[in-house]
Amino acid sequence: MTGYASVQFTGAAAGEGGPGNARRLGLEIRSVNSRFLDLSLRLSDELRAQEPALRALLTQQLKRGKVELRAFVDSAEFAALAEPTPRLLQRVGTVQDTVRSWLPDAAPLSVAEALRLCANAGAPEQDWSGPTMDLAQRALADMVAAREREGERLVAMLLDRLKQLRALAEQAGPLVPRLVEQQRQRFMERWKEAMQLAEGAAVPEAAQDRALTEATAFAIRIDVAEEVTRLQSHLDEIQRLLKKGGEVGKRLDFLIQELHREANTLGSKSAAMELTRISVDMKVLIEQMREQVQNIE
Structure with a gap:
């Protein structure tokens, strides 16, 4: 049977309490009819490690259907406007100069690319396992209710x-x-x-x-x-x-x-x-x- 559910979670990166470090975890799950259980998971890079646990969760509670689960992590809207520190900008510039010394034909970084590199470099590694599984449980329950x-x-x-x-x-x-x-x-x-x-x-x-x-x-x-x-x-x-x-x-x-x-x-x-x-x-x-x-x- 068909079903759809979407849930979100917004929280600060590990070790950072400021709003500029807030990141959003989104998870969607949908299913259409199929004679067998056919799972398809589309996860962002930060969530690849959660794939076995997510597959086990879906297999445990679903028996049939073509099921697609999509999970992603992105920065909150205001995080993209966070001003990078001069130290980070200096590190990005130094790396760019090193690369272009070996690859003189390489294009220089744009402002957007520099901001993205600074955001990734400044964001500490976050453990998304807990929020991901919590969202998956909620989304799965909502989808099962829709199917019922x-x-x-x-x-x-x-x-x-x-x-x-x-x-x-x-x-x-x-x-x-x-x-x-x-x-x-x-x-x-x-x-x-x-x-x-x-x-x-x-x-x-x-x-x-x-x-x-x-x-x-x-x-x-x-x-x-x-x-x-x-x-x-x-x-x-x-x-x-x-x-x-x-x-x-x-x-x-x-x-x-x-x-x-x-x-x-x-x-x-x-x-x-x-x-x-x-x-x-x-x-x-x-x-x-x-x-x-x-x-x-």
């Missing part, structure tokens, strides 16, 4: 489709005896026509027996009671899984395939437009369910 809200909406939609499928199945059941009776009447009418053409050569009792035999064979061919029963059983199991919750996506996907198979069989046995319509309507609803089930863990 989406799951509730999907369950409501699926339950509505189940209700419609049950109504269609109930319509299909009574149609079969009526179709058999109609077919028996048609056989009897054809035999009567045949007897009239044969000038009474056929025996009425034999004609009636033959009509009943043909009607019986026809009833066997179009009997969908077994398909309707299995369909109802699958619907009951899907409803049970939806109410149970948990990791039911793969089982639901399998049951949707079984529903589609029964609806196809129902259509292949169809001997009337009513059954054909019911089969088509069922397959439309089942396809709608299939699309949504793909998004459920």
